Amino acid sequence: MDSQNKKGPQPVKEQIDKNATFMQSLGHAVEGIGQLLIRERNMRFHFLAALMVISVGIWRHIGRADWLWIVVAIFIVVMAEFVNTMVEAIVDLVVGDEFHPLAKIAKDVAAGAVVFAVVFAIAIGFLIFQPYFFPSLNNIY
Numbered sequence: 295m296d297s298q299n300k301k302g303p304q305p306v307k308e309q310i311d312k313n314a315t316f317m318q319s320l321g322h323a324v325e326g327i328g329q330l331l332i333r334e335r336n337m338r339f340h341f342l343a344a345l346m347v348i349s350v351g352i353w354r355h356i357g358r359a360d361w362l363w364i365v366v367a368i369f370i371v372v373m374a375e376f377v378n379t380m381v382e383a384i385v386d387l388v389v390g391d392e393f394h395p396l397a398k399i400a401k402d403v404a405a406g407a408v409v410f411a412v413v414f415a416i417a418i419g420f421l422i423f424q425p426y427f428f429p430s431l432n433n434i435y
């Protein structure tokens with residue numbers, strides 16, 4: 295299969311043997327993070343959303359436990375994007391440009407995992423910031 299397909303640029307180095315050093319492993323892991331940023335345009339949106347939430351958290355002086363939940367929410371969204379990107383790459387590797395119902399299921403489920411993580415993050419954001427911005431809702435739970 296052509297290594298340069300509609301799914302965007304592929305890594306140019308052609309190493310397939312084991313990494314010789316820790317630094318080499320780390321370098322490839324960093325390349326993996328780079329691929330996430332290149333291939334997933336939604337990452338820009340996640341990054342902006344995280345920046346906004348962190349700014350508001352600093353502004354409202356939220357507590358340590360709230361910060362912990364925010365870190366967990368950001369982590370889960372980013373991990374879901376990692377999984378989504380892995381699934382997309384593996385599916386494209388296996389089926390190429392062919393349509394396959396199982397490829398659709400794999401990609402749709404992976405995308406669903408991202409949506410699920412984002413809904414979780416929104417729920418966390420609501421629970422943390424509601425008392426600051428919508429105190430009238432305090433008695434709903």
Ligand SMILES: Nc1ncnc2c1ncn2[C@@H]1O[C@H](COP(=O)(O)OP(=O)(O)OP(=O)(O)O)[C@@H](O)[C@H]1O
Nearest residue numbers: 334382389390391392393394395397398401402405
């Ligand atoms: N080979 C395929 N066979 C069947 N359906 C496919 C295939 N490739 C993509 N699809 C469908 O097209 C959708 C989008 O494809 P793909 O995930 O590659 O694009 P994307 O824009 O990078 O997605 P995302 O926004 O989730 O990152 C998939 O969710 C799936 O429904």
